[in-house]
Amino acid sequence: MKKVFALLMAACMLLCGVSALADEAVTLKIAHIGPTTGAAALYGLATLHGAEIAAQEINDANGAFKIELINEDDEHNVEKVINAYNAALDAGAQMILGTTTSKPCEAAGAQGYVDRVFFLTPSASSTAVIEDKDNVFQICFTDPNQGSASAQYIAEHGLGTKIAVIYNNADVYSTGIRDTFVAEAADKGLEIVSETTFTDETTDFSVQVADAQNNGAEIVFLPMYYTPASLILKVAADKDYHPIFFGVDGMDGILGVEGFDTSLAEGVMLLTPFVATASDEKTVNFVAKYQEAYGEIPIQFAADAYDGIYILVAAAEKAGITSDMEPEEVCDLMIAAMQEISVDGLTGSMTWDESGAVTKTPMAATIVNGEYVFE
C-alpha cells in the first residue's frame, strides 16, 4: 500500500514537474461540492455546470492559471457533506467552491474552519454559513437580506399592502427569509393578513392558498424552493385566485420543473441577481455556452458558480497561490486576498468584508411569456 502510494506520489511529482517546465501556469485544484443527486440536485448541477464553463474558459485562455475541477456530491445531507469534503481533500483540492446549499455548508464550513480550508459558496445563503468562521465567503446574499430586500422592493414599488406569507417551517432557508421579511414588512407599513406553513412532505396546499384568498391578500410571498411553489401556483389557478406571487432566489428554476404548466407562472416576481435573457455581452456569452454544453437555460445558481471560479482566480492571483500549496496555507492567503479584490461578474459588481458577506445591489425580475425579465 505504502509502495503504491510512494510510486503514485513520485509519478505525480514528475508530472507536475514536467508541466511546470512546459509553461509557467499555476494549476488551482478547486473542489465543487454540491448536491448532484437527490431532491436539491437541480441546484447542485447548476453550480457544477456554471463552474465547469468558467473553468473551461480559463483553461482555454492559456493565462497564468489553469483550473482542475474536482466534483463531490453531498446529497444535500449534513452527514454526507463531511464525507464529500474529506473525499475532495483526499483528491488534492486546495480550496472549495461550495457548498451549494445552506445547512450542509454550515457543517462543512465549520469543519473547514478547524482544518483551515477556504470555502467560497455560490449559493448557501443562511447567515450561519459565515457566522463565527473566517474561512467561508458568500457570492449570494444572506437570507435575511433577501427577506428584507423583498419587503423593501414591494413597498417601494407599491405592489400592494395586504400580504400573505406561506413558508416551510421545517426549512432553515424558508424560515430565515420569512423572519426578516415579516420584521421589515412591519417597518414599511405592509400588512401580513395571512401566514401559513407547510413541511417538506406537504403536497396539498389548498388550505394555505384558501387562507390567503379568504383574507384578501394582494401579494403572496413565497420564501421557498421552486417545487412547493409550483404546487401553490397550480392550486391558486384552480381556485381562480390571481394575486402577485413574489418569490426569492429559490423560486429560480420554476420554469424548468418537469410537467409544470409554465403559463401558471406568468407574472410571478422574484428577487434575483441574474436573468438569462439580459442583453449584456457577458450574460449572452455565458448563456450561449451553457446552452450548447448542457442544453438548458442557466439559472442564477449557475451564474453564481461561474462568477465563483473567476473570484477564486482573482483572489488566488492577488494572494500568489501556487500549484503545490497545501489547503492550510492557501486558506489564510485567500482570506486576506478576498477582502482586497473587487470582481465584476455576471451577478453584479461584488466586494467582500471580513465577515464573508458580499456587497452588491438587489434586483427583482418578473416572468413574462415564460421568460425572466428585469423591470
Place this chain on the structure above:
Amino acid sequence: MTRAKRNRLIYNIVTFVLVIGAFILLQSMIANKSITRSLKGQLVPICCWVVMAVSLNLVIGISGELSLGHAGFMSVGAYTGAVVSGWLLNACAIENTTLRLVLAIVAGGIMAGVMGALIGIPVLRLRGDYLAIVTLAFGEIIRNLVNVLYVGVADGRLAFSFLNKKMPEGVTMLVDGAKGAVKIKPVSTFTAGFVLIMITLLVVLNLVNSRAGRAIKATRDNRIAAESMGVPVTKYKMMAFVTAAALAGMAGALYGLNSSTVVPTQFTFNQSINVLVFVVLGGLGNVLGSVISATLLTVLPEMLRAFSDYRMLVYAVVLILVMIFTNNPLIRSVMNSAIAPLKRTLRGKKQGGDIA
C-alpha cells in the same frame, strides 16, 4: 459446558475480537497517518450506526417486535446531547471535552429511554403490529416537535420555547427551530464511539444470554406458551424495547456531537428504514451481523463515489446481490463447508482450555 453454550461463547468472543481488532487496526492507521481523510471522517458515524443497528436488532431480532421509529430515539438523544453539552459549557464552564461528551451521552440515553418507556407502557401490552404503527408515528411526531423547538441558555439557565421564539436577553441559542441544534462544539471521538460499541455489545449480548434474554426470546417464539409458563410478556418486551431506545439515544448524542449542527431532517422515516436495512441484511437476531452490515453499508456509498451519480443505483444492486447470495442454499453450503474446519479448531481449542 454444553454445545450450545460453547457455540454462544465462541460467537461472543469472535464478535468482541473483531470489534477490538478493527479498533486497534484503525488506531494504528491513524497513528502512522496511512488512513484517508475520507475514512477518518466516517469513523464516528460508523460507530453510531453500529450501535443503532445492534440496538434495533434487540427489538426486532430478539424480542420480535417491529419498530419503525428508531431514528426518532436517535434524534431525542442527539438533541438532548447537544443541549446538555452546550449548557455544561455555558453554565458550568466545563472545558473538559470527555466529561461533557460522557454526560451528554448519558443524558441522551436517559431521555430516549424515558421516551421508550412512555411508548412501551401502553403499546407493548397489545398484541399485533401496534408497536410498528406507534413507533412510526413517534418518529414523525418527534421530528415535527423539534422543528418548532427553541432552546437557549442565558446566565446559566436554560430557556425553552415552542412555536414562537421568545427568549430572554443575551441568550445563546442551542436549538433554533428548523435550523436544528446550532453551534455545537464537536466533542465526539472515535475512542468514545468504540467504547459505546463495547458497552452496547456487553449489554445486548449479556441480556440475550441471560434468564431475561431467554424469556424475551420465548415471548417472541410463542407468546401464548410463554404466558402459560408464567413469563410476564409485557415486562420482558419492555426490557428489550427500553434498552434499545436508551442505546439509540446514546448513539444519537454521539452522532449529534460529532458535527457542528444537527437538523430534524436527518432523522426521517427513511433513516429508520436505513437502520432496519442494516439489521435485516446482517440477519435478524445476529448481533455480529448487525455490526458488520452497519459498517459496510455506511462505508459502501463512499467507496462507490467513483460511480458518481450512479452510486445509489450500484448500492441498491449490491444490497439485492447480498440478499440473494446469503439466502442461496448452494452458496451457504459452500460457505459453511469452507469455515467448518476453522470452527472445529476453535471449538477443539476452547474445549481443551475448559478441561484444563
